[in-house]
Amino acid sequence: MSSQQKQSANRAAGAAAAPEPTGPRPARLTAAAALTAVEGVALAALGIFMLVEGLAGSPDSPQQAVTGAVTVIVLAVLPLLAARGLWLLRRWSRGPSLITQIVALPVAWTLVNGGGVLIAAGVVLAVAALVVLGLLVNPTATEALGIGPREQRS
Secondary structure, three states, X not given: OOHHHHHHHHHHOOOOOOOOOOOOXXXXXXXXXXXXXXXXXXXXXXXXXXXXXXXXXXXXXXXXXXHHHHHHXXXXXXXXXXXXXXXXXXXXXXXXHHHHHHHHHHHHHHHHHHXXXXXXXXXXXXXXXXXXXXXXXXXXXXXXXXXXXXXXXO
16 A cells, blocks of 8 residues: 555544654753653652562561552653653653643652651652743744644634
8 A cells, every 4th residue: 555545544534643743852852851751760760669678578568568669660651651752752742741740749749748858859859840841831842742823713
């Protein structure tokens, strides 16, 4: 099947999606992707640490400890996928990255209220989340991802 026939078949099936943007990746989008990836890696590391502690340590409930750890590891997949999508200029990746940052803010608040070393972790997380939010709503990033104002129909 030729490329033109595939495009016609996709349009007929209602799958006429806009092509993914191409071109150079703006530095702001690169920074957003990198910070989102760091958040994902940190979350995965936390999950692995929790898993090791749940299996090797003596938790009150080993099953609950392992379940919590696996949940955190699975949750790390969202920012990692979003970071990869941002790196590759995929427009779908902005939403998951924004959601990750919005969810990170109450987590940061909880860490700050935890006291001790958790205050520093909470501040770092809050700053990273706010920076990524700012980078992702920037017009340079949205244009690079092919997201812009909708054209008004007459």
